[in-house]
Amino acid sequence: MQFLINIDVDNLERAVAFYRDAFGLRPGRSFGDAGMEMLGGDAPLYLLAKEAGSTTAGGRQRDYRRHWTPVHLDMVVDDVEAAVERAIAAGAKLEGEIRVDSWGAVAGLSDPFGHGFCLLEFRGRGYDEICS
Known part of the structure; x- marks a missing residue:
């Protein structure tokens, strides 16, 4: 697939x-x-x-203000701080602090078209730090 x-x-x-x-x-x-x-x-x-304002396949009208959806992009980067700076310089908006967890760091942002995305920096064993 x-x-x-x-x-x-x-x-x-x-x-x-x-x-x-x-x-x-x-x-x-x-x-x-x-x-x-x-x-x-x-x-x-x-x-x-x-x-x-055009119609989506679901019959809704497209709106490019910031919106929420349970489906979003995660981009894995080597350096989350540098990636956040680059995204902001290109027009993204940071939507909170960079969060650090046992598996790494994550920053939530939105693109200029209202779509949310996260930048992830895996540290240590990445997600394996929290998998059993």
């Missing part, structure tokens, strides 16, 4: 710049005005141009 990550955005050019500058992803295939494939992670990320 292959997973693809799709992110709706209301400004494709701005989204490409954000995901390039914040995470070092690079443009892959272009779908014209409809979207852009971004490469450089474990799975391709597709930025899909969808106007604010």
